[in-house]
Amino acid sequence: xxxxxxxxxxxxxxxxxxxxxxxxxxxxxxxxxxxxxxxxxxxxxxxxxxxxxxxxxxxxxxxxxxxxxxxxxxxxxxxxxxxxxxxxxxxxxxxxxxxxxxxxxxxxxxxxxxxxxxxxxxxxxxxxxxxxxxxxxxxxxxxxxxxxxxxxxxxxxxxxxxxxxxxxxxxxxxxxxxxxxxxxxxxxxxxxxxxxxxxxxxxxxxxxxxxxxxxxxxxxxxxxxxxxxxxxxxxxxxxxxxxxxxxxxxxxxxxxxxxxxxxxxxxxxxxxxxxxxxxxxxxxxxxxxxxxxxxxxxxxxxxxxxxxxxxxxxxxxxxxxxxxxxxxxxxxxxxxxxxxxxxxxxxxxxxxxxxxxxxxxxxxxxxxxxxxxxxxxxxxxxxxxxxxxxxxxxxxxxxxxxxxxxxxxxxxxxxxxxxxxxxxxxxxxxxxxxxxxxxxxxxxxxxxxxxxx
Amino acid sequence: xxxxxxxxxxxxxxxxxxxxxxxxxxxxxxxxxxxxxxxxxxxxxxxxxxxxxxxxxxxxxxxxxxxxxxxxxxxxxxxxxxxxxxxxxxxxxxxxxxxxxxxxxxxxxxxxxxxxxxxxxxxxxxxxxxxxxxxxxxxxxxxxxxxxxxxxxxxxxxxxxxxxxxxxxxxxxxxxxxxxxxxxxxxxxxxxxxxxxxxxxxxxxxxxxxxxxxxxxxxxxxxxxxxxxxxxxxxxxxxxxxxxxxxxxxxxxxxxxxxxxxxxxxxxxxxxxxxxxxxxxxxxxxxx
Numbered sequence: 094x095x096x097x098x099x100x101x102x103x104x105x106x107x108x109x110x111x112x113x114x115x116x117x118x119x120x121x122x123x124x125x126x127x128x129x130x131x132x133x134x135x136x137x138x139x140x141x142x143x144x145x146x147x148x149x150x151x152x153x154x155x156x157x158x159x160x161x162x163x164x165x166x167x168x169x170x171x172x173x174x175x176x177x178x179x180x181x182x183x184x185x186x187x188x189x190x191x192x193x194x195x196x197x198x199x200x201x202x203x204x205x206x207x208x209x210x211x212x213x214x215x216x217x218x219x220x221x222x223x224x225x226x227x228x229x230x231x232x233x234x235x236x237x238x239x240x241x242x243x244x245x246x247x248x249x250x251x252x253x254x255x256x257x258x259x260x261x262x263x264x265x266x267x268x269x270x271x272x273x274x275x276x277x278x279x280x281x282x283x284x285x286x287x288x289x290x291x292x293x294x295x296x297x298x299x300x301x302x303x304x305x306x307x308x309x310x311x312x313x314x315x316x317x318x319x320x321x322x323x324x325x326x327x328x329x330x331x332x333x334x335x336x337x338x339x340x341x342x343x344x345x346x347x348x349x350x351x352x353x354x355x356x357x358x359x360x361x362x363x364x365x366x367x368x369x370x371x372x373x374x375x376x377x378x379x380x381x382x383x384x385x386x387x388x389x390x391x392x393x394x395x396x397x398x399x400x401x402x403x404x405x406x407x408x409x410x411x412x413x414x415x416x417x418x419x420x421x422x423x424x425x426x427x428x429x430x431x432x433x434x435x436x437x438x439x440x441x442x443x444x445x446x447x448x449x450x451x452x453x454x455x456x457x458x459x460x461x462x463x464x465x466x467x468x469x470x471x472x473x474x475x476x477x478x479x480x481x482x483x484x485x486x487x488x489x490x491x492x493x494x495x496x497x498x499x500x501x502x503x504x505x506x507x508x509x510x511x512x513x514x515x516x517x518x519x520x521x522x523x524x525x526x527x528x529x530x531x532x533x534x535x536x537x538x539x540x541x542x543x544x545x546x
Numbered sequence: 547x548x549x550x551x552x553x554x555x556x557x558x559x560x561x562x563x564x565x566x567x568x569x570x571x572x573x574x575x576x577x578x579x580x581x582x583x584x585x586x587x588x589x590x591x592x593x594x595x596x597x598x599x600x601x602x603x604x605x606x607x608x609x610x611x612x613x614x615x616x617x618x619x620x621x622x623x624x625x626x627x628x629x630x631x632x633x634x635x636x637x638x639x640x641x642x643x644x645x646x647x648x649x650x651x652x653x654x655x656x657x658x659x660x661x662x663x664x665x666x667x668x669x670x671x672x673x674x675x676x677x678x679x680x681x682x683x684x685x686x687x688x689x690x691x692x693x694x695x696x697x698x699x700x701x702x703x704x705x706x707x708x709x710x711x712x713x714x715x716x717x718x719x720x721x722x723x724x725x726x727x728x729x730x731x732x733x734x735x736x737x738x739x740x741x742x743x744x745x746x747x748x749x750x751x752x753x754x755x756x757x758x759x760x761x762x763x764x765x766x767x768x769x770x771x772x773x774x775x776x777x778x779x780x781x782x783x784x785x786x787x788x789x790x791x792x793x794x795x796x797x798x799x800x801x802x803x804x805x806x807x808x809x810x811x812x813x814x815x816x817x818x819x820x821x822x823x824x825x826x827x828x829x830x831x832x833x834x
Binding site: 134138139140141144162163164165166167168169170173174177178180181182183185366369370371373374376385386388389393394395396397422456457 | 591778797
């Protein structure tokens with residue numbers, strides 16, 4: 094018995110020694126400069142991530158011998174130009190920034206390259222890449238099996254996420270305290286608190302600010318995270334529209350009523366950047382939106398509310414759960430690229446532990462656990478006595494996932510959806526009628542696109 | 547009677563006062579956006595977001611210094627000057643190219659009779675018929691295949707769609723307005739037609755030429771879609787580049803406004819420089 098134990102221990106030690114030696118060997122054996130001499134072209138959109146990467150590009154070239162040309166564009170123009178390059182099959186841009194919903198269309202069209210075969214090839218991926226270090230929610234959002242209506246987290250990996258956005262409630266501690274109000278923990282409290290702020294301050298403060306412009310970005314982040322948290326959905330499993338389900342109607346009523354009663358008077362033209370700026374101007378008590386704006390709120394040079402904010406999870410719905418939506422910015426590879434291996438070198442370098450740690454800045458949050466849990470990040474995200482860090486950590490661990498149903502028609506669907514919200518806001522239709530009509534039209538959109546019969 | 551005489555200058559005065567008032571209002575209407583952008587460009591970020599908008603504030607030149615890359619908040623530095631240079635090269639090149647071809651085309655269309663003349667003139671005009679967006683995809687593919695993508699020459703070439711029709715049609719009408727008898731007289735004196743064109747017609751058409759050049763330069767300078775799709779980092783014009791101040795986190799209104807102020811300077815300066823020609827050129831046809 095004892096001897097067996099000894100030999101078992103010995104065997105274990107031996108095996109682990111071999112493994113250690115083995116990884117040590119391959120680690121040294123991995124050649125970053127295998128594709129030296131090649132040139133890749135990268136398209137970036139203007140984000141803190143691209144700002145962070147640009148100064149590091151020369152290091153990448155030094156390390157791999159791969160030259161990088163790059164182009165940076167504002168987001169709207171970025172998608173237009175990228176779409177043209179991809180659809181023309183020209184293959185000018187080898188690597189580009191991308192996010193889950195765009196990858197759905199591109200992967201079905203065969204425009205982007207799945208990354209799995211590169212990840213599993215030991216000669217192409219450095220052994221210290223450590224895929225398990227990524228929070229699963231972010232990888233799952235970039236994995237899709239191509240079946241509209243579901244299949245997220247299954248099938249192939251279409252993009253490597255580098256930074257992320259999740260949703261939370263940011264509120265003015267000073268304003269709520271002044272009027273004896275508590276930060277809301279559910280949607281009913283949220284609605285009451287918003288009205289109370291406006292009434293008690295005699296209109297000096299508005300209760301809430303949210304996105305509302307007739308643009309699909311107004312559905313994203315705040316609205317969709319809140320709807321799902323309340324227990325609503327965009328679609329049922331078989332792509333049956335659910336924006337008019339009883340739960341969704343209940344929530345939409347609370348949302349629009351509150352915005353009408355205590356929100357910005359120009360809500361119907363408020364883009365995401367207007368919303369962020371309004372909140373920073375100090376006239377609003379609460380906003381439910383992405384954690385990427387917080388760095389701006391907390392920057393005294395740009396905002397009048399720096400240091401006055403408290404942070405909490407999204408207010409809960411009747412079932413008490415929290416379901417934040419996420420966005421990830423990552424890199425995808427052009428299927429028509431003529432330098433795919435070099436392109437993969439770039440992607441794995443940009444999403445490696447070391448690079449991600451360096452490009453992460455306040456408001457551009459990482460997708461890797463090791464980076465988020467580093468001391469640098471704890472210090473960077475320490476606002477509201479560490480509450481911000483806590484809320485976001487709980488998002489990453491439990492609450493955050495990609496929520497909207499995967500499908501290629503998402504922009505058209507959201508377009509119609511925001512129209513319904515406007516009809517309700519302007520009193521043109523009741524909540525029931527507006528959402529029923531929208532669900533009907535959205536169903537037609539899906540049928541027309543061939544997604545269902 | 548005396549009443550009537552006295553009231554006349556009064557009414558006259560009233561009339562001109564009214565005209566000046568209307569012109570003043572129009573001026574404010576036209577200049578207000580430019581003034582507003584200028585004000586934004588010298589505001590600090592927290593003054594820009596202030597509600598209601600602050601009219602009294604401490605001006606800053608920080609937006610401008612960041613625009614030109616000093617202490618830029620963009621980590622990679624600002625590429626604004628490069629974009630500006632690209633715009634100068636492409637717009638200037640496009641107008642020059644149009645001028646070289648267009649002068650002769652316009653003169654021929656104005657002075658000579660040949661088969662299919664109106665068809666050719668119409669073909670020039672038809673460049674403007676189709677929205678740029680509808681032809682951009684095939685153009686992208688062609689440019690990729692021919693190696694014209696992201697080259698100055700490629701952009702100058704495609705800008706002909708913008709500048710050439712305007713230039714040809716405007717110049718044609720200017721040439722037509724010139725009394726042909728002058729040219730006949732010169733021919734009688736023994737000049738060959740090219741010398742007539744070079745020494746007589748062209749100098750006479752100078753005001754029209756100046757007006758045309760300015761207008762096509764402004765059109766070229768303002769173009770957005772060709773630079774966006776057919777150019778890339780090294781050739782991107784300022785109209786596209788300026789949008790890089792819209793980030794996923796925030797819009798840097800201050801720098802964007804500063805960029806806009808600088809970007810419209812060439813157009814303003816040019817317009818002032820040849821304003822004299824511009825007015826004469828625009829009214830040229832009316833005065834015989």
